[in-house]
Amino acid sequence: MVREVAESCVDTMLMEMVAMYSGRFYANKPELAARRIEAIGYQVGHQLSERYTMERPRFSDHLEAIKFICKDFWSEVFKKQIDNLKTNHRGTFVLQDNKFRWLSRVSVEPSPEKETEDPSTPGESKAAQAVSMYLYFPCGIIRGVLSNLGIPCAVSADISSLPTCSFVIRVKA
Amino acid sequence: MQFFGGSEISPSPPVPTASGNNAHMMYVFNRNGICLLYKEWNRPLHTLNPQQDHKLMFGLLFSLKSLTAKMDPVNADKGNLGVPQLPGQGCSFHSFRTNTYKLSFMETPSGIKIILVTHPKTGDLRESLKYIYSLYVEYVVKNPIYSPGSPIKSELFNTALDQYVRSIS
Numbered sequence: 292m293v294r295e296v297a298e299s300c301v302d303t304m305l306m307e308m309v310a311m312y313s314g315r316f317y318a319n320k321p322e323l324a325a326r327r328i329e330a331i332g333y334q335v336g337h338q339l340s341e342r343y344t345m346e347r348p349r350f351s352d353h354l355e356a357i358k359f360i361c362k363d364f365w366s367e368v369f370k371k372q373i374d375n376l377k378t379n380h381r382g383t384f385v386l387q388d389n390k391f392r393w394l395s396r397v398s399v400e401p402s403p404e405k406e407t408e409d410p411s412t413p414g415e416s417k418a419a420q421a422v423s424m425y426l427y428f429p430c431g432i433i434r435g436v437l438s439n440l441g442i443p444c445a446v447s448a449d450i451s452s453l454p455t456c457s458f459v460i461r462v463k464a
Numbered sequence: 465m466q467f468f469g470g471s472e473i474s475p476s477p478p479v480p481t482a483s484g485n486n487a488h489m490m491y492v493f494n495r496n497g498i499c500l501l502y503k504e505w506n507r508p509l510h511t512l513n514p515q516q517d518h519k520l521m522f523g524l525l526f527s528l529k530s531l532t533a534k535m536d537p538v539n540a541d542k543g544n545l546g547v548p549q550l551p552g553q554g555c556s557f558h559s560f561r562t563n564t565y566k567l568s569f570m571e572t573p574s575g576i577k578i579i580l581v582t583h584p585k586t587g588d589l590r591e592s593l594k595y596i597y598s599l600y601v602e603y604v605v606k607n608p609i610y611s612p613g614s615p616i617k618s619e620l621f622n623t624a625l626d627q628y629v630r631s632i633s
Contacts, residue, residue, distance in 0.1 A: 299606070302606055303606075305608075306606075306608045309608065310608075396602065396603055396606045396607045396608075396620065397607055397608055397609060398603065398607055398618040398619045398620040398621065399609070399619070418609070421608075421609045422608075422609065425608055
């Protein structure tokens with residue numbers, strides 16, 4: 292029997308999780324908050340991968356496992372597949388989602404008072420940092436899934452162009 | 465709520481043909497009177513500076529709500545004015561019309577007030593205001609980096625809102 296939960300509940304809970312960790316528990320230590328959130332994601336990914344690979348045989352190689360994440364896993368969790376997969380065949384994979392579901396409503400405020408288009412101004416990086424906090428959870432999920440499939444790795448995210456989001460997976464040799 | 469029937473004799477501006485600028489301006493206030501959003505599409509006349517304008521608008525609505533509830537000849541149950549009510553429940557005013565504009569108003573149970581000022585020949589905008597509220601929930605409330613009570617700066621919301629309001633005839 293499948294039990295369902297409203298998506299807005301999940302969205303709000305994720306928002307609150309990030310707000311709690313980066314605002315209350317580790318208020319001035321964003322790296323610790325990030326690590327904690329990523330660890331939660333890791334546990335979630337671990338358990339989700341058990342559930343979604345129940346009837347499947349083992350994956351023959353790393354590429355098969357990554358393809359599983361791009362197609363089946365992403366559809367189960369985000370109701371769509373990864374739009375673009377790139378690899379350098381040496382352990383680095385880039386998964387690009389053109390409209391990442393958890394960032395679909397994030398909108399950085401347009402800044403009318405800036406005269407220069409300098410990307411390293413404090414306002415720009417604060418907004419980028421605020422948004423990047425929300426990506427540690429999905430990165431953790433991916434890392435959890437892969438480690439449960441026997442592939443230790445490091446996952447990071449790149450949001451140079453919202454709402455497109457790229458996850459970079461570096462498999463540990 | 466019309467004080468005088470829309471008489472054809474009093475001068476009114478020509479009806480625009482849904483060319484995209486039927487709305488004059490829009491305000492969104494929260495429960496505490498903070499103006500979360502003020503958008504202007506077509507407002508040739510500015511009488512007051514923005515701060516006074518917002519304060520006047522909020523005060524006006526507060527008084528009008530209170531007046532309409534107290535003068536209600538029909539409702540036996542004198543609800544407490546501070547109690548959150550669904551739009552349409554109890555006695556709540558939803559629009560007033562002058563010879564030059566129509567002001568439509570909606571208040572949600574959470575205290576968000578949406579005011580849209582349009583051309584006087586506009587019909588009932590209650591459904592439109594409900595849709596605008598749903599846009600607000602979607603793009604502002606669910607935006608992780610929005611902090612409640614602060615002015616709305618979301619591009620997604622502004623674009624969607626602009627598109628929608630321009631399509632209201």
